Amino acid sequence: MCRRRSLSPGGEGVLKPELPRVPAQGGAPSAGEALTGYLHARAGEFLRGLRLHGESGADTAGAAEAARALRTASRRIGGTLHTFRPMLDPVWADGLRAELAWLATTLAQEHACVSRLNRLVAALARLSGAAGAAGGTADARGPLGMGAARAGALLERQLTLGRTRSHSAALQALGSARFHAVADAVALLASERPPAPAFPPPPADAVTEAVRRRLLDAAAALPLARAGRPYNADALVHGLTTSAEEAQDAPWHRVRSLLRLHRYALEVTGPEPDPELAGAGRLLDRHRDASEAATTAAAAARTPRIAPATAYVLGVLHADQRHEVEAARFAFQEVWQTAAGARTGGGR
Amino acid sequence: MCRRRSLSPGGEGVLKPELPRVPAQGGAPSAGEALTGYLHARAGEFLRGLRLHGESGADTAGAAEAARALRTASRRIGGTLHTFRPMLDPVWADGLRAELAWLATTLAQEHACVSRLNRLVAALARLSGAAGAAGGTADARGPLGMGAARAGALLERQLTLGRTRSHSAALQALGSARFHAVADAVALLASERPPAPAFPPPPADAVTEAVRRRLLDAAAALPLARAGRPYNADALVHGLTTSAEEAQDAPWHRVRSLLRLHRYALEVTGPEPDPELAGAGRLLDRHRDASEAATTAAAAARTPRIAPATAYVLGVLHADQRHEVEAARFAFQEVWQTAAGARTGGGR
Incomplete structure (x- = not known):
């Protein structure tokens, strides 16, 4: 029921697109x-x-x-x-x-x-x-x-x-x-x-550079430009085929894992990961949570002998969580593109 | 089944937030x-x-x-x-x-x-x-x-x-x-x-000014700032209470009607309504269409003796159309705020 595909071991991700390399000073x-x-x-x-x-x-x-x-x-x-x-x-x-x-x-x-x-x-x-708050309408008891x-x-x-x-x-x-x-x-x-x-x-910096490279490549392969157009309806585009949704989410889950690996690598070699961008990893956590919640709602709807009204609500719930998935992608790309802009545009 | 609440008689709406007043020249x-x-x-x-x-x-x-x-x-x-x-x-x-x-x-x-x-x-x-295209998966026949x-x-x-x-x-x-x-x-x-x-x-310009004023007031009363934050999940916030959704949509339908009335008034007195902003009215048409389609999906789910899988799909469909409602609001506020910016910021 609650099994989680573990793409690779890791924790909560934090990301800094300008990923620092390992300092190779003599004193450290x-x-x-x-x-x-x-x-x-x-x-x-x-x-x-x-x-x-x-x-x-x-x-x-x-x-x-x-x-x-x-x-x-x-x-x-x-x-x-x-x-x-x-x-x-x-x-x-x-x-x-x-x-x-x-x-x-x-x-x-x-x-x-x-x-x-x-x-x-x-x-x-x-x-x-509204059923609870704005008046116990007929709908609430309906x-x-x-x-x-x-x-x-x-x-x-x-x-x-x-x-x-x-x-x-x-x-x-x-x-x-x-x-x-x-x-x-x-x-x-x-x-x-x-x-x-x-x-x-x-050398250790070649090792951390490798994880940094994999993270940047995986993020560059995401459909970020499309995710940046609000209400693109991508997350629900195959809303009636769970397997297609899983395939669609996988690259985002992969970036989430790489963010965590990269964060752990910085914990080993320094410098401190940028707390300003800790949010990027949390957004992909939200993406993962919403994706799994949507799958759970769809699975519950396949329970035999449930009432049509129950199934209807689970359908609304599934679509709602898929839109949370889409919202998380939108928010992630904003953070990521801003950081990329700061990286290439200098200044900040 | 297909009854449409007619808030006021009108046609397809076009809007120009800088609503021109009637010219009062002698020659015309x-x-x-x-x-x-x-x-x-x-x-x-x-x-x-x-x-x-x-x-x-x-x-x-x-x-x-x-x-x-x-x-x-x-x-x-x-x-x-x-x-x-x-x-x-x-x-x-x-x-x-x-x-x-x-x-x-x-x-x-x-x-x-x-x-x-x-x-x-x-x-x-x-x-x-995906059921039809990306491989006739088990889901498609499931x-x-x-x-x-x-x-x-x-x-x-x-x-x-x-x-x-x-x-x-x-x-x-x-x-x-x-x-x-x-x-x-x-x-x-x-x-x-x-x-x-x-x-x-x-005087005729007082008459057209009145409709222009009502349009601006009704649009100003819309939650545009909130609509401008993508994925605010407003449109589905009462997704299980149809009456609450109708109450939520009504102010937008009203602005749609006023846009049409204003457009007709300009057809009488001139000048030509701005074709650049014809889209604003069409966005509220889309809002209305998606709102009514969502209501239809919810009503169909109340058909007696339907299968749970049918009800589930109607739930997904309802939520999907409510997100179309939200997307239309987002797009409308962009057009409207841009036009308002041009109006107050001068230049264009």
Whole structure:
């Protein structure tokens, strides 16, 4: 229900289109030292999350916090292993990265169910706003009011079930031998140097330049000019074919992942990512959330034996979330083009 | 099914925010002469439409052309009687105007059904585009593909029925004693001066200034600043309460009507309405068309015993047309604000 395709391990994205290269001064720590220090710190966070998990017991808030810490650290370590693979033993890096991706994805599902339900319930409340506020009109008690209530109940039932399943799956994962092997590998990483490659590694700035290049190329391949024309109706153009919508959204999800990888690379090598443009990554988070919420609404409409009024409301909800997708693209391209303008136009 | 609320008689709107006042030169024909000449010409068109109707017989294209001519002339005469009422016998003007509004509304229904069906069928084709084009995927044959086909068939059935009824109603109206009385009154207007008021009329420029003022006031009361922020989601904010949507759209429909009245007033007194801004009226036509199409989709979803997949597609279609409403508002405010900027900023 709440499975999220994990395109690559990562966290929340921030972007600066003028992506700074690694400074190669003599006084600063070497790139290898910076990488080791970063992995030590993230591995330490992972272990603190693990301890918190052991202590949380029946405390659900503590358990959620532990899962969040483990997830965040797993994503950052995995993303760093991916980007800095040429500076590491590739077999070791790929193996650990795959296991961390499995863990982060498993731990993310419960949270995804909760936030998706919140988003859809909020959208339903907005769409039927007048029913509650501007007078309890005939509509509110009519078939559409009923449909909204039923659609809300259906989504709540399905996403709560998804949440419960995700919670069990996460608990099961955290008790598995597979998890313990990951935890052991990360524990080593908290104190030891990561295994080096057999051949001399390339300079660190070539490595970060590669992720920067991939990000810029992927963003340049997006239909930004079209996204910049409001109400282009692109997001809903194949509104009745879920598979076409998934194909359409994929390049945007990919840029979102690359923004995160790039952000993690800057966390390793510096400089600080530009907080002014942190919004670009958040806009693609919104794009992803709306895209998945739209898919969930469409999937709920395929539930057998629902009332036509329920299905109608789910159709409105699907289209509403697809327009959120389009709105997020519009907002993203504004931020991105402005930054690109500042980059090429000088001045700022 | 296809009834259209007629807020006031009129035709397709064109707007020039810098609304010119009537020139009061000595050499030009007096305002009273211009008004008489205009009413003569429109009444002549009405009578040609009537003759065409008598000659058309079984020729549907000829009958449609006759209905169009009668409708257009009725709207222009009715709008002119409304605007220039202070320069006419008010009892006579109000009586004839009401009858012309009845006639224009009756004759408009069939055309409204046809164009609404075309709009909804085109939107359905766009929304299920991938089903036909990018590979006949599972979706196309799945419940949503079925739903799209069924929703299309349902809309076609309902709007074709509405069209047939409207056609009969129009034929009945054109054969009625009520229509013959209107036609007699218009025939008089084709050759004689319209009845004058008991008191000396105000100057014509005060009359056109009044319609210009009402248009500017009504447009100023629109939420243009909000409409100018793309993806504000206003049009769908009460997407599950049709009555709230109607209340929200009414001020825009009113500006559309006032644009038409203002355009007709300029046709009487000159100068030519600015063709550059003819688009503003057409954008509010689009607003009205999308608004009515959205209402039709919602109404079709209330048909008893439809399949959930059909209802779902109608929900998507409703939301899609509401976003067309929002897009039309966005486009309108751009044209209107640009024109307002040119007006206050000088230069152009």
